[in-house]
Amino acid sequence: MRTTPTTAPSLIAAGVLALAALTACSGDGGGATGQAAPASGGAANGKITVAATDTACQVARTDLPAGTATFAVTNNGTKVTEFYVYAPGDRIMGEVENIVPGLTRELIVELPAGTYETACKPGMIGKGVRGPLKVTGEAKPLTDNAKLAEATTSYQRYVRSQTDALLTKTQEFVDAVKDGDIDKAKALFPVARTYWERIEPVAEIFGDLDPKIDGREEVIEEGMEFTGFHRLEKDLWVAKDVSESGPIADRLMSDVKLIVEKANAEKLSPVQLGNGAKELLDEVATGKITGEEDRYSHTDLWDFAANVEGSKAAVAALRPVLEERDPELVKALDENFAKVEETLGKHRDGDGWKLHNELSKAELKELSDVINALAEPVSKVSAVVSR
Known part of the structure; x- marks a missing residue:
């Protein structure tokens, strides 16, 4: 979600510095x-x-x-x-x-x-x-190329698999909120958001649906009501009271159903796949790494992992074309995705992840460094597929 956190200036500064480091290492083709x-x-x-x-x-x-x-x-x-x-x-x-x-x-x-x-x-x-x-x-559209056409079809299948799970897990989360089961809702919050975060490149296309679902509290400054996942996050972790949260939960479910319908009908262009892979890494660099995104629950590493997985899925869909046009880029992508996964894996906690505030500054910097290194080859993908 793109809203600027004006209520958290220290996080803004950290995010900007992280992104500056990321973009400074980016090459041609979108960085x-x-x-x-x-x-x-x-x-x-x-x-x-x-x-x-x-x-x-x-x-x-x-x-x-x-x-x-x-x-x-x-x-x-x-x-x-x-x-x-x-x-x-x-x-x-x-x-x-x-x-x-x-x-x-x-x-x-x-x-x-x-x-x-x-x-x-x-x-x-x-x-x-x-x-x-x-x-x-x-x-001629880029999808006149058979491999690029298959890439968009492949990614669309991925989106459908994620939206199916998003509907199921969001409904479970909403039901827990409406039942007043705070512990269960807290456990389900990062799980449901995993499927959302993986498909943000397509979810963000549709006007104000994204901020309705994923907007942080600053959307109020843009004249919007604070709703969606993060409103319920605040109710669960700060107010510790969801007795009045039922209408917000119902609205979240309604908005998720609408965006799933739209996302499943959408076929991104090959360039949008490349751009989306990069945007997901930017999400990590400017929100997740600073703790800005899930500021009440500190479950940012779930989002972090989901963004990386979504980026990798977009690149994987384009892989046949990338292998044909730039095999050295594919090698760099594979190596850097592996490094990110290895580094992130150090912070596993059972089936999930450690909380953001449990990581040291050195551990966060290590994660930032490997994301910055991955961003460089990912930034070149759109230029390669648009040749």
């Missing part, structure tokens, strides 16, 4: 360049420059040919920002989050003909500074 792009003008090397400030979002070109486009977004402001490409209804076609001041990050997105909007979000809140984007003409 940071480490250098500022031109503030305005045309597309350098085929990349569309975007100059973001605290009040403006200057996109160098707003009329594009259909096909794959690369946006190079430079944050010239003072606030951490994000960049989005929206289809009608605020359906997210592509996004790049946590662009710290002075940094450039890239977004590769596949766009068929149509009308879109671009948006920069200084402070990572609200609707953002928006502008029109028109895409015309025809281009």
Whole structure:
């Protein structure tokens, strides 16, 4: 979930520093360049420059040919920002989050003909500074390649397997809350969220459903009601009282059913798979590693593991194409996923994980370091599949 935790400034700083370290090691194809792009003008090397400030979002070109486009977004402001490409209804076609001041990050997105909007979000809140984007003409979709077509179908099967479990475990969690069984609800909370966290790349596409389900308390600042998993988390761990939580639990179940229906009907493009794999690692670097995400329960390592598993599943779906086009990248991916799994495995606790506040600073740094190392090859996946 992308909401900025303005009520926890120390966590913001830690997350930004963690992401800065992550993006500094990223290479071409969706990571940071480490250098500022031109503030305005045309597309350098085929990349569309975007100059973001605290009040403006200057996109160098707003009329594009259909096909794959690369946006190079430079944050010239003072606030951490994000960049989005929206289809009608605020359906997210592509996004790049946590662009710290002075940094450039890239977004590769596949766009068929149509009308879109671009948006920069200084402070990572609200609707953002928006502008029109028109895409015309025809281009063969990347899925004209049989292996890429199979990749999207394979990932869709993965999403369906996870959404089936998400429905089951969320219903068990909701029932426990409504029954007033606090201990059972606490045990089920991180389990249900595991299936949610694995499929966030597709779950985040659909407008405000994501913040309704997974928004932290700061959504209030964006004019939204605080609902979903984290509202119930606060009721369970802070208030220690769920006697009035039934309506929130019912709403969570209703929202989860709706997003499952939408997710199962959605087939991500190959580029979206690559972007999603990277976004899941960014989630770890900016939320889970700091303890920001599950700040009341401290069950962040469940989410951490689920994000890594979801990232690995997206990359696995693309593996046949990656092996064909860049076998050295595949080798690097395998090695770094293995290192993350090995390091994370040190913090197993039975069938689950240790609490975030049980880990030392040194242990958290070790986890951060291996995620940063993994982010570098994952950041190259979208560029390889979009060739």
